[in-house]
């Protein structure tokens with residue numbers, strides 16, 4: 001399995017990434033790699049109700065904004081959604097972040113994490129595609145840890161937007177040498193909710209409190225400041241988006257403020273997002289960060305991310321080594337025999 005056109009970013013792409021905090025690289029992943037991720041996403045969606053980390057934010061936003069509707073997250077307990085509902089409803093600045101859509105169809109804004117732990121195909125793309133080398137070049141990293149994968153799917157006619165946010169405060173890390181690689185699994189543009197980025201926001205010198213995507217309301221009561229309300233006045237910000245095809249990737253700095261519209265189209269917008277950390281990142285049990293699913297480490301503040309929970313994916317000890325195989329666990333890929 002090899003990448004397609006590109007294994008290292010050009011110097012123009014590196015300059016754009018440093019300046020804007022985001023860059024789009026074309027035709028980086030091979031069709032078979034996209035296929036691995038699509039299959040993993042299909043298995044995740046099938047398991048939504050049973051997953052301890054899987055959510056439908058489209059359904060949740062209706063439950064949050066309707067005082068009489070109880071919160072129902074199935075088996076998921078990563079976010080305390082009853083507490084979130086109370087926080088959002090008592091936030092005077094909060095309002096539904098939903099697209100107008102004349103259709104009566106029910107959408108789906110699917111979210112789940114950490115497929116790499118049980119899905120070999122995801123590990124192959126996260127560890128053995130062109131991505132680790134590309135990312136380590138962009139970050140000027142001596143080595144690279146894989147932090148986690150996250151799946152974001154918007155079915156046709158999903159009204160819920162992804163509230164603008166900054167990723168840094170969601171993660172238990174200290175430092176800035178971290179990127180998020182957004183991997184479209186369908187053609188995506190503004191109509192079906194491609195991600196949007198505030199150019200240069202990685203250089204604002206601020207760490208913003210995390211939100212739960214259905215509202216700008218901070219989910220932590222830590223002292224971190226709330227993200228500006230970009231949706232209220234997008235014209236005030238230098239927002240960039242890219243029309244992308246499967247195989248392309250969009251890479252953003254962990255400090256870059258970003259969000260997405262709903263999916264107003266008849267086509268799916270499936271995506272996976274990989275998070276990588278460079279050698280200057282240290283572990284920090286940051287107040288307000290979202291508890292990470294299924295980690296077993298005992299790292300303390302200031303430690304390097306040396307743990308089986310954060311595999312070193314670059315450099316490879318020898319060329320041609322398939323790290324995905326090295327990390328095969330006793331747990332088979334869900335849904336496979």
Ligand SMILES: O=C(O)CCC(=O)C(=O)O
Pocket residue numbers: 152162167180181182195258259260271273
């Ligand atoms: O796909 C989305 O709607 C949001 C993506 C995102 O926030 C991320 O990849 O960090």
